[in-house]
Amino acid sequence: MQGLKPSQLTALNRLFNRRFPAADVYTPEQAREIALLSRALGRQLGLLIDRKGRVQTVLVGEAGSILIPQLARGRSGQERLRGLRLLHTHLTPEGVSQEDLMDLLFLRLDAVIALSVNPAGEPIQWQAAHLLPRAVEGLPYHLSAPQAWTRTAADFAATAQALEDELARVAAVGREAANTPRALLVSVSALPRLVQERNLDELAALAHTAGLTVAGRMVQRVTQVNPRLILGKGKVAELEVQALQGRADMLVFDGELAPAQLHNLADITERKVMDRTQLILDIFAQHAVTRAGKLQVELAQLRYTQPRLVGKNRAMDRLMGGIGGRGPGETKLETDRRKIRERMARIRTALDQLRRQRAFTRARRARQGLPVAALVGYTNAGKSTLLNTLTRSEVLAENKLFATLDPTTRRLRFPAARELVLADTVGFIRNLPKELTEAFQATLEELESADLLLHVADAAHPDLLQQIAAVEDTLTQMDLDRVPRLLLLNKWDQLAAPARAQLADALPQALPLSAHSGEGLPALLDALELRLLHPAHALVVPQGQTPQA
């Protein structure tokens, strides 16, 4: 502490010995003591007091402000408050300030109490604020009327306890999804609200796949996204309150957060912060099965995390390691830059090796002369289900995004002992993070040697056309647009006659079918036979045109 006299230091130290009353703001002597000391210092003076009335921390601020250092995350259950109230002085008659309210919200304090001190160093009046279990008239906190300093009755510990009980009661109501992390989904962008809402629908589906419970959503439309600070402190405060009331453990932002944005957020909120890319990476980490798949995911995670690490800051553990610290290969992600670089190099070598092995398998398959058809398409379109139905196999098919992450192949037998290989692949998604396109190239490498790409689309999805376009774009990016393609409109069973007619009109080259009901499958088998088992025929059929029977 600079610029303090030894006598002042002694006086400050004495404050640690004060025991504050349970059902009062302070004793009159305590009020006089801190008022006088604060005035003598010419600075705000603050005490963090626990529920037993013990002083945990003594803070010396500036004349007009006080800064609370990082608090230990002892009572970190998100339904609970910090168990500390802040009693501090103001050297002006002003009551609880905006800054004080921010501290209340962000630090989940039991209460903040501002005691104003006159120029003579005497206490004048106090004002207090505490959080509410849900907003009243748009405000998440209650602000008391200013009280004369001599009116000392106020039971902050009891109020805090009641608030916690109420939060716990609300929590118990929806306990069915016990122990799954709860996420507040946030969209901040210049896009129209409706678009943002739809993107959040997809983010919600991703969150579901990742095993998160959606605790709420917030859409914020801005004219321009600030590259350093994605949201102002006031907006983050709103988020914080919504998270507290919805019992969210984490904030998941749609899109990609720049390193600076991530750090700024982590500086103000204590909740775990994640963006869409990390969410997708986390899903990949959960689902990858083969060694190559796991390595690719880990590489992608490391690449994404690396620029987002600056030194060892306290936010680190919340930025690292995905949901609940679940990293690739069950190991915790390294936080040390040098170690990250070494690990990345090792993974690259291992992947190269695996890639060579796979090329060998492909070459062998080619020697056997079996044609390969690969199922590609937007995630959840029904690729795995179709593979199952066609080959009666049991590849994992689930109503989750990204159920399939590793290439699976099955043989499909045609009459006269002819066969082809059918390959399932990882699903595509809009705005596939660039870290992923590259890292997953090895997974999709199979596609290069495919003779035909079966593009499976979910015909019943409201975004059907956008999803088709997203897949086409990705294929082009990967230089795969030269491989012949056949568009399949899956889930045809879910469409009524008018919608069917409309789609058949809009996409005349596509093949309608249902992996569930089996309708349309004979036509698909015919097409496969024609294109792959009679290559001479297929060659003369211009792409996109249905061959004449």
Ligand SMILES: Nc1nc2c(ncn2[C@@H]2O[C@H](COP(=O)(O)OP(=O)(O)OP(=O)(O)O)[C@@H](O)[C@H]2O)c(=O)[nH]1
């Ligand atoms: N109604 C209907 N549902 C289908 C059909 N085909 C698949 N589904 C359902 O769609 C969901 C997704 O199916 P999957 O086969 O896992 O989809 P996928 O394309 O492999 O998805 P990812 O591997 O996650 O990219 C599952 O709930 C399936 O039961 C269909 O023809 N009709």
Ligand SMILES: [Mg+2]
């Ligand atoms: Mg699948």
